[in-house]
Amino acid sequence: MTRANHVPALELEHVGKHFRVLQGMFRRPATLTALNDLSLQVMPGETLGLVGESGCGKSTAVNVMLGLLAPDEGRVFLDGREIGAWPLAERVRRIQPVFQDPYSSLNPTRRVGELVAQPLRLHERGTDPGPRMREMLDRVGFPVRLADAYPAELSGGQRQRVAIARALIARPKVLICDEPTSALDVSVQAQVINLLLELRAELGLTMVFVSHNLAVVEHLADRVAVMYLGEKVEEAPVAPLFAAPRHPYTRALLGATLRPEPGAALPESGLGTASADPLHRGPGCAFAPRCPMANDACRKAPVPMHRHGQHLARCLCAGPA
């Protein structure tokens, strides 16, 4: 193995991100911790699944990975070099996003062909992007004869194919997929997942796959990180994570997932009805207010990550499943 293989394609090192939130005219703004001490490593060719519910910081993490948001704490490395140190054209050649909603991530006034060729204009001025654009559209299964169409004329699945073609045209190494199939119907979701699987194998892509759909993540990811209120609470290779989750939140999340099988009873999550509130978090474990196992020690002080076999879990009570 060469040394290059030991350098993560993407690395987040103790990243923190905080936002000031206004709470009406007369109250002092509060601080919302969107990311807290988030460390992630994605090795070349690996797919990392990032799961969690709304407000867990998935999207902030994506924006930090793409260099669209600067972290308040910690550092982000792309191919071993701090992300801000890459010139823009170099950065977009290495890392590209595919977002959830192709309705809002594609400029409605541009034709498909222009949208797909756009990333090439940054660093390949002067050459005709037409052939590459058509080749890419063909590769993602989008009918090339529709290259002159506007996004509004396309179906959801077609738009997501256009978004994928645009993300891949500059041949990036890292693809950040933020809920890429969540807005799609089941039958189209399967088409897009299959396309991502093919492209990943063919181009050797490194992927971060963000989703709240655990079944999709389990199908695609090599390793999974579970987030809750801005923190990574558990991380493990995909098989042990789903087979024997260690963190009570991961267990609750897996337990609450409805399986499309007959006679599947309604699951009991074992969580209270309180929702995750990022503005009012105590000094201790962020999950403690909803956790069935929480004790005084959990609420007092921040809980560090512990290794349990193949799992990393941020929990004082994490035992074997």
Added chain:
Amino acid sequence: MTLLDLQDLHVAIPTERGLLRAVRGVDLRLAAGETLCLVGESGCGKSLTAMTLMGLGPKTAQTRSGRFTLLGQEMAGRGRAAWKTLRGRGLSMIFQDPMTSLNPTLTVGRQLTEGVIHTEGLTRRAAEARAIALLERVGIARAGQRLGQYPHQFSGGQRQRLMIAMALMSEPKFLIADEPTTALDVTIQAQILSLLAGLQRDLGLGLLLITHDLGVVAAIADRVAVMYAGRIVEEGSASRIFRRPAHPYTAGLMAAIPVPGRTPRGTPLPAIPGRVPGLIEPIAGCAFCERCARGETLCAARPPSDVALPDGRVECHFPAVEIVQ
């Protein structure tokens, strides 16, 4: 008691490009105490069917049907005014997104009580007592104090509970829920579905639940109706439909979802090729035929007729044979 007996519902909506035949002959029956899930992908006409049942379809819609008995009243050919007496008196609905259905400028108490004060002539006090009992029932603590609060002071899951409480204020017999948990996180979704199932059982409601999520269907349905391109292509018991789907579209939907243990990790999923047909041009044969592995010349030419199943029906020239026999 039969709450709904609907035959051959057609709804067409005029658009710039022509008449969109969104619902093309739908039959639905629902008895008290029963949960029927109407399943389908976007644009299949499931929400439009629900809105038509509520008398809330688009004003420009052209609607016709055969028999249309709702809570014992014949509704075929009757205007929107006829529904006003049913809504709030036996017929109620929960919508997908509480933030667009709750008024942000009115207190929760006002929104919960307004309807029954108007339709049943209850005093404010009696109406509030009913609201408090229902809020406690749906799991909102300190209900009495919370009546004076506004929707934004409730979390997403709590707002969905508010919606359920609001739908139950009029003590309905027939409840329609359109994607009631789609906007919620999974840990909250399970709680809301348990709540709905419990209420349905305790109050003996007829529940028509519209969803695209087969996990929700498996958890809650007695019967399932699968809708494609404006028609119900298969209907039957939930246990049979998941084990042995008769229609190729139903089978395709089931297969396309990754299920841990069934689909080996990282392998291609059996996707349904192609996309749904447009509904402006008339469809001569089976609407699914272009995407169907079993499709033959006959399918494109002639609409499939109904095939009776022990627990329902399927509309296909070549249904999965072992179920039919």
